[in-house]
Amino acid sequence: MLKKLVIAVVLMGLIAAGGLGWSYQQVKASLQQPVSNETAVFITVNPGTSFRGLLNQLAEKQIVPASKWTRWIYRLEPELTHIKTGTYQIPNTGTLRDVLGLIASGKEHQFAITLVEGDRFVDWLTQLSAAPEIIHQTEGMTEAEIAEAIGAELTKLEGYLLPETYHYTAGTTDLELLKRAYRQMVSLLDSAWDGRDQAIPLKNPYEALIMASIIEKETAVDNERTVVSSVFMNRLNKGMRLQTDPTVIYGMGDKYDGNIRKRDLRTPTPYNTYTIFGLPPTPIAMPSKASVLAAVKPENSGYYYFVADGKGGHKFSKTLSEHNRAVRAYLRTLKKK
Incomplete structure (x- = not known):
């Protein structure tokens, strides 16, 4: 009887072990x-x-x-x-x-948003509003309120945010991204201003930021930025108006329909550099790092004018007569197209 009991216990143990082994494998x-x-x-x-x-x-x-x-x-x-x-x-x-x-x-997915150089602050807000997995806190806020929320002692943020690709996790707020962009631009601008060419006719970092935004809108060709900067510096030094179309466009606001007419160049606004001397009151776009550096370290040139060359770049001139010839050449190129 005892022997049968032992055998039964052993068999049950084997069955249980087998069951556990099978479960382990499952x-x-x-x-x-x-x-x-x-x-x-x-x-x-x-x-x-x-x-x-x-x-x-x-x-x-x-x-x-x-x-x-x-x-x-x-x-x-x-x-x-x-x-x-x-x-x-x-x-x-x-x-x-x-x-x-x-x-x-815990390695969450990193979303990415590229805030583009040359865009305006309103463009960035539109882009942020459509970005996935962002909590939108800026809706209904004024620009001044947004500036206060990100720690900027400003009423206008135009130009003061660094264009860059920003990575974020789900649940990040648009204010957090704007704060990062603001801090990075402040850091860049402070560093650039400290290393500036002391001869430039700009009084403070904010004027450098304004100039950088104009350079950004005038050319997307990297090796032209310092030359474009030199043109504007030369004009400022000589007391000439900057006469740059992007400032006119910015001053027109929603009235701009894609074309600039002669009457637009003659219509005064705080930003129209055809009617005002010196710089406009604020930046006109978000400048890239390259444009900020070009604003504080322009090339040493004798250029006072430039016009598109029809090939994606610009033709620079030292005199008005040279410039007029370049304009005529550009117009001929346009007609051919």
Whole structure:
């Protein structure tokens, strides 16, 4: 009788061990399930989400099929169940183990937005309003209120934000991005002003920022920026009006329809450098780093004029007669096109 009892106990132990071994293999196999999403998808893990809740999300989004074995992963590999809140991009390759490893790592997806040089502040606000996963706090705020919110002692932010590609995680606010852009421009401008050519006819960093914005709007050719800067410096030194079309356009505001007419050049606005001497009162766009540096370190030239050459660049001239010939050449190029 005792012998039969021992045999029964041994058999039950073997069966239990076999069952555990088989269960172990099933849980292990569940971690190797390939993801089933055809394209990369996003998943947001909210605060308070349990591991089982995460598995339900993965099943609902058809990333990994539901399985009764996945709930036991915490027994096999508990480190994969220590999930972090955030928004993650799940690729269309890999396994459940890869997905859980990503979410346990806390490496959220980095979104990117490129705030373009030469654009105006209003353009940036429009771009930010359409950017994914950003919390929009600036809606309904004035420019002065936005400036105060990001720590800028200004009423107008035009020009004071550095164009750059900014990376952010889901839930970042537009004010946070604007604050980063403001701080980076302040840092750049301070450094550039400290290293400026002492001979430039600019009184302070803000005037350098205004000049940089004009340079930005006048040329997108990197090796022309310092030459364009020299033209404006030469004109300022000689007491000539800057006579730059982008300032006219900025001063026209919503009245600008894509064309500048002679009457527009003659119509006074605070920004029309055909009717005012010196610089306009504020920047007219967001200048790039290259334009800021060109504003404080212009090339040493004898140029006072420039006009488009019809090939993407400009023709620079030292005298009005040379400039007029360059204008006629440009007009002939336009007619040919």
